[in-house]
Amino acid sequence: MLQFKLVLLGDSSVGKSSIVHRFVKDSFDEYRESTIGAAFLSQTIKLSEEYDEQVLKFEIWDTAGQERYKSLAPMYYRNANAALVVYDVTEPDSLPKAKLWVDELKEKVNDDKLIICLVGNKLDLVSERESTSLVDEADAREFAQENNLLFHQxxxxxxxxxxxxxxxxxERLYLQNKDKIQESKKPNNNNISLQRPSTNDSQSCCS
Structure with a gap:
């Protein structure tokens, strides 16, 4: 099983923790309290036959969005394999803040293999708000394309x-590591080193 470190970034109240809990526990809490510092969860997924039905384990760091915790974020995204940058589709000022997170990641992580996904949350509220108060999906999608990001709402x-x-x-992680994966499946190559999450890195916050 391949393991990868994934971090969630974004301002407070955009729903980072809710996304993680929906993925890990398939649950939603309308009144979830704000994360303090960071929370750790893990979950496995099985890819489709096209990707050899590979099983991946995500070791997930859900960071706090409050300004007073922002200085701690680099400890959690250091050596990450992937990052979700989350914004609230119902708050116009949310996307510009997400863009700043993306810029920070690109500047400080400086790893072209880091997979960043821009995620607009709270689609369920779109029909309940006036269209003038919504983030323009085209703007978000264009930013994602220009910066080679995955994009989802x-x-x-x-x-x-x-x-x-x-x-x-x-799937993107699998493609990045496909050669190593194939090599590890060859006879007598059981010791091939595959990419591991930075929780095993003695210099990371997560050791």
Whole structure:
């Protein structure tokens, strides 16, 4: 089984924890309290036959979005294999803040193999808001394309598209590591080293 470190970033109240709990526990809490510092969860997924039905394990760090915890974020995204940058589709100022998170990741992680997925959450509320108060999907999608990001809009409340986010990330990770995976399956090559999450890195926050 391949293991990868995944981190969630974004401002407070965009629904990062709700996305993770929908993915890991298939549950939703309308009144979930804000994360303090960071929370750790893990979950496995099985890719489709096209990707050799490979099983991946995500070791997930859900970071706090409050400004007072922002300085801690680099400890959690250091050596990450993938990142979800989350914004609220019902709050116009949410996307610009997400863009700043993406810029920070690109500047400080400096790893072209880092997979970043821009995720717009709270799709279930779209029909309840005036269109003028919504984030322009085209703007978000264009930003994602220009920066080579995966892009999804989801609802943690209903579960819409949540699994798809992690499946897409898993497929991208598989393709990045396909050669190593194939090599490890050859006879007498049981010791091939595959990419591991930075929870095993003595210099990371997660050791």
């Amino acid at each position: 989801v609802s943690a409340k209903t579960g819409e598209n949540v699994i798809k986010v992690f499946q897409d990330i898993g």
